[in-house]
Amino acid sequence: MLRAPEPELMDEQEQARAYALADFAEVNRGFVEDFAARFPEIARGRIVDLGCGPGNIAVLVAKRLPGSRVTAVDGAEAMLAHARRAVAQAGLQDRITLVRGLIPGAVDGPFDAVISNSLLHHLHYPEMLWQEIVRITVPGSPVFLMDLMRPESEARAREIVETFSRDEPEMLKRDFFASLCAAFTADEVKAQLAAANLSHLSIETPTDRHLIVAGRR
Numbered sequence: 239m240l241r242a243p244e245p246e247l248m249d250e251q252e253q254a255r256a257y258a259l260a261d262f263a264e265v266n267r268g269f270v271e272d273f274a275a276r277f278p279e280i281a282r283g284r285i286v287d288l289g290c291g292p293g294n295i296a297v298l299v300a301k302r303l304p305g306s307r308v309t310a311v312d313g314a315e316a317m318l319a320h321a322r323r324a325v326a327q328a329g330l331q332d333r334i335t336l337v338r339g340l341i342p343g344a345v346d347g348p349f350d351a352v353i354s355n356s357l358l359h360h361l362h363y364p365e366m367l368w369q370e371i372v373r374i375t376v377p378g379s380p381v382f383l384m385d386l387m388r389p390e391s392e393a394r395a396r397e398i399v400e401t402f403s404r405d406e407p408e409m410l411k412r413d414f415f416a417s418l419c420a421a422f423t424a425d426e427v428k429a430q431l432a433a434a435n436l437s438h439l440s441i442e443t444p445t446d447r448h449l450i451v452a453g454r455r
């Protein structure tokens with residue numbers, strides 16, 4: 239199916255609340271463990287989390303890597319309000335800096351590593367994300383990004399939503415469906431990486447609905 243873009247920012251209160259309350263704990267833990275295992279040297283680095291949403295991954299990273307400092311960026315105040323609470327509850331205000339701003343341009347590096355989960359599919363100009371990653375890192379910096387992957391049809395997208403979010407609130411299911419339809423295919427991401435001279439990053443597809451881009455800038 240053709241890509242159907244969705245709004246970039248998740249700035250509606252109810253939408254941000256539904257997302258913040260959803261239980262992504264297992265996926266988020268997997269994301270952080272995978273990142274830490276692939277790039278053990280980052281334990282003491284400056285890490286930027288692009289499109290941090292409610293901040294759960296930033297908190298998990300800071301806890302998992304106690305020597306690191308995390309800058310977490312999002313353009314949606316509704317999401318950052320949840321992130322501020324999560325960071326305060328974890329007592330990590332001294333190690334996590336929350337930045338409200340639009341990507342690209344919200345922060346200047348250099349950072350030692352970039353992480354990002356579920357941001358890419360929101361972007362109307364996805365090539366900007368890859369250019370931004372190049373701008374705010376140095377050669378050799380770890381890059382670790384996960385996102386949804388667009389299924390072949392709307393019918394398959396609906397099936398995925400029903401299989402994995404059957405008991406979730408309607409708003410979350412609606413957003414999940416829209417995100418699947420807005421996501422990129424592995425071939426499209428491959429072309430984006432080539433355009434940014436990042437073809438050496440690997441594209442992995444751990445499930446039929448997720449892709450991971452990993453490697454060093």
Ligand SMILES: C[S@@+](CC[C@H](N)C(=O)[O-])C[C@H]1O[C@@H](n2cnc3c(N)ncnc32)[C@H](O)[C@@H]1O
Pocket residue numbers: 246247248249262288289290291292293294295311312313314317339340341342354355356357360361
């Ligand atoms: C699906 S959420 C993912 C949140 C978080 N990374 C997670 O995995 O829980 C995507 C987030 O990216 C933010 N976002 C989308 N486009 C953005 C942009 N151009 N600049 C800054 N933030 C953006 C949205 O506001 C939203 O909070």
